[in-house]
Amino acid sequence: MNNKEMVYVVSDSVGETAELMVRAVATQFNGGNVEIQHYSFVEDIKDLENIIAVAKYSHSIIAYTIVIPELKQYLDGKAKEEGITAIDLMNPLMEAFAKKFNKDPKREPRLMRKLDDNYFRRVEAVEFAVKYDDGQDVRGLKRADIVLIGVSRTSKTPLSMYLAHKRFKVANVPLVPEVAPPSELFELPRNKCVGLVITPDKLNEIRKERLKHLGLMPVANYADFDRILEELDYAEKIMKRIGCPIINVSNKAVEETADVLLAMLKKRGV
The missing domain is CATH 3.40.50 (Rossmann fold)
Structure with a gap:
């Protein structure tokens, strides 16, 4: 088994936010010496199957920013089934927004990129x-x-x-x-x-x-x-x-x- 400290950053968009958060946390441990593998624009379950298969046999964490409900549900369920630590970096804050401001999120990927382009x-x-x-x-x-x-x-x-x-x-x-x-x-x-x-x-x-x-x-x-x-x-x-x-x-x-x-x-x- 590979004991190297690895984080798989997974996103249905570019994934810049997720990587920045992972690097910020990593600096608190061993000087940030952690390897990051980036998977951007994940669009279907097949993409997630490949990532989970790789993560299953490595000493790793999956950190993700996925807003498409079907993909999130699959990743959470499969990661739990395989004993993989998968952390949703967006959902807790989205739920807080929804509860506090009484609004539902759009759950559309790449909205931040659209804002940047504008x-x-x-x-x-x-x-x-x-x-x-x-x-x-x-x-x-x-x-x-x-x-x-x-x-x-x-x-x-x-x-x-x-x-x-x-x-x-x-x-x-x-x-x-x-x-x-x-x-x-x-x-x-x-x-x-x-x-x-x-x-x-x-x-x-x-x-x-x-x-x-x-x-x-x-x-x-x-x-x-x-x-x-x-x-x-x-x-x-x-x-x-x-x-x-x-x-x-x-x-x-x-x-x-x-x-x-x-x-x-x-x-x-x-």
């Missing part, structure tokens, strides 16, 4: 929004899921970041009469680009507050009413040329604008 997609989208904010790099326009265009202070950046947290890659381009918009903007599919407009009065109010916050005089050209009308007129012409949908953000919170935008794009098949 997290990394969100991080990637946020990084994209930062990199391609305010027309910094037009190369991002074709790679974006959504491109926002509009004059300054129409919530392009806050909306880009909000949508990024919903895992959309968003680029935005400011429209300024003195600066020709990038040619790439006119090559985009019309349903990818969204124009943001605002009433002149509201924009005047927002820009005055912005100047005040910066410690500048409110009479600056940035908040001049005629200048605002010129900018809005120019932006509207660009949006009509592109043929993109337009949202008036005058009295909308970023969340509300996002809802309108996503509903609009869904209707257009994006």
Whole structure:
């Protein structure tokens, strides 16, 4: 009989959690000098039969994170029958959750991996929004899921970041009469680009507050009413040329604008 200290880590997912727990416990015994054999993505009883057959003739423990009821039931029963020590690392905590919060677990494998994938997609989208904010790099326009265009202070950046947290890659381009918009903007599919407009009065109010916050005089050209009308007129012409949908953000919170935008794009098949 092999007397080597062995732990078989078994999971119906990747099994990273189980291995980390086993290593944490192992450090409390003989400096963590224990051999770990990893079995990931166990999906049927045949997989478990092979593991049990190996574990039966070794000086070992089976530590597992299996949430599929049929597999767990089989492993527990067979391990007991064969005199193998099998430890469920998840079930006691799941039962505590269920009892305390009065909810039933989904018992679906790989949910943690799905959460991780969502997290990394969100991080990637946020990084994209930062990199391609305010027309910094037009190369991002074709790679974006959504491109926002509009004059300054129409919530392009806050909306880009909000949508990024919903895992959309968003680029935005400011429209300024003195600066020709990038040619790439006119090559985009019309349903990818969204124009943001605002009433002149509201924009005047927002820009005055912005100047005040910066410690500048409110009479600056940035908040001049005629200048605002010129900018809005120019932006509207660009949006009509592109043929993109337009949202008036005058009295909308970023969340509300996002809802309108996503509903609009869904209707257009994006």
